[in-house]
Amino acid sequence: MSVKILNSFNVQDQGKAKEQFALDVLKGLSTKPKEIPSKYFYDDEGSRLFSQIMESEDYYLTDCEIEVFEKNKKDIAQKIGHSNINIIELGAGDGRKTKILIDQFLKENLSFKYTSIDISKEAIVQIDRLFKEEFPALEHTGVVGEYTGGLDWVSDNQSGRKLVLFLGSTIGNFDRPNALVFLRVLWKHLNNDDLLLIGFDLKKEIDLMLLAYNDREGITKKFNFNLLTRMNNELGANFDLKNFMHFGTYNPNVGAMESFIISTCAQEVYVGELEKTFKFKAFEPIHLEYSHKYLISDIESFAMETGFEVLNHYFDSNHFYTNSLWRVKKEMPNG
Ligand SMILES: C[S@@+](CC[C@H](N)C(=O)[O-])C[C@H]1O[C@@H](n2cnc3c(N)ncnc32)[C@H](O)[C@@H]1O
Structure with missing residues (x-):
């Protein structure tokens, strides 16, 4: 790394x-x-504690997202296609769910590099430890910084098609106006046809x-x-x-x-x-x-208002959670 x-x-x-x-x-x-x-x-301890939260039986979000990926990893890989791609993960955490996708993408012979961006150095260290063990040949760049700084770094240093991962319903930490700003800033850093796979925890009991x-x-x-x-x-x-x-x-x-x-x-x-x-x-x-927590209509209006097209919503069997795959839409000059 x-x-x-x-x-x-x-x-x-x-x-x-x-x-x-x-x-x-x-x-x-x-x-x-x-x-x-x-x-x-x-901080380092906070990242370690968040990993423990994800292991807790009561924190259903992690199990739901794992189920979504296990059930749909082939379809997700297919939708990404076979061109060279930069996979960029925002707020990557310890990578335990991303691992499922990376594993599938490698099985399907997709050609990609992986960049993790996280405010916590401990998170980047954890994810690198895991991926070195699981995928020794994977090209991994870890960026320690905030989302926007990390995206600026990616724009300056990586060209080509991108798939951004924003998992764990981390979007939920923003209120609606700030979520819209965040998504629009992300859109600005991406090109037409780039993809975003984003997790949303749905309203429930x-x-x-x-x-x-x-x-x-x-x-x-x-x-x-x-x-x-x-x-x-x-x-x-x-x-x-x-x-x-x-x-x-x-x-x-x-x-x-x-x-x-x-x-x-x-x-x-x-x-x-x-x-x-x-x-x-x-x-x-x-x-x-x-x-x-969201309704599907909230998610669709986020996408529409910030310049994305929804390609698919993937659900767990209880419909507690969704990972939504979006495509960046930009007006092309002359067409
Ligand atoms: C709720 S956790 C989710 C972790 C991981 N995506 C998952 O689904 O397991 C949020 C992650 O975002 C990172 N984070 C929080 N605020 C951030 C910011 N402003 N810029 C970059 N990373 C941030 C945290 O360090 C943490 O790893």
Whole structure:
């Protein structure tokens, strides 16, 4: 594997990344209600904990996406066709589901290179470890950086047809306006006929969703609390974890699972890097994450509004989840 570490993720520039983290925490803990952007979940420990969440029996999303790929991998490979292709995965995570597709593509003798983009270096290391073992001949470039920076790097360094993978219903972390912006930015980085395979968690029985984000082993709680530990370690904060609780709930108005950490008492938290104390009232929440849930009509309107054509929706047997295959549509000059 070759690894590209984008500017602000370089060791030399880590000061900048820390400064941005501190500024986002300042903004987030100063607004009402308090909030911290979910991208800060994914330090090394956060990525390892997310891998554990995917193994949890209660987190149905992973099993659904695995089933979708196992059932449809041949059809997906067929739709991609045999030209040289760059497969680019955004927010790649540990690669356990991507492995199913890569394996099929190799069996079908498709010719491709694979690039993983992730904000977490640990995720890139995990995926590389897995793919080296499973596919020793695969050409893998890992890009440590944010989505847009990673896509800019791909545009500058890779030509030819592209298939973008955006799995795990990670799109659900964006609210609707930001999802539309994200998809349009992605569209701008792609050419006519390029493909996007994107996972969406569908609306379903609320109890199932509640269990998935409040798993019985408590891994989601650990994953959320890791953000407090991260602020303690990196920003010199003094969050006392025993004074907070995890709360995951479904908001039917927004159509999203929402994750909170709630202060169980009135307290003050000092953040050294900001030289500032933040006051918490008893039972005051910090909002951490949205995981939006969708109808097929929502997905189709996303595609239509951002310049894609839906080629197919692939479902698991319960219709809990879909991976949707989209084609980029661009007006061709003179035709
Ligand atoms: C919900 S996990 C999904 C992982 C994987 N796609 C899967 O389906 O198992 C989200 C992934 O996106 C990465 N991520 C989150 N925010 C990001 C950002 N702004 N830019 C790049 N990667 C990001 C995280 O590190 C994590 O690996």
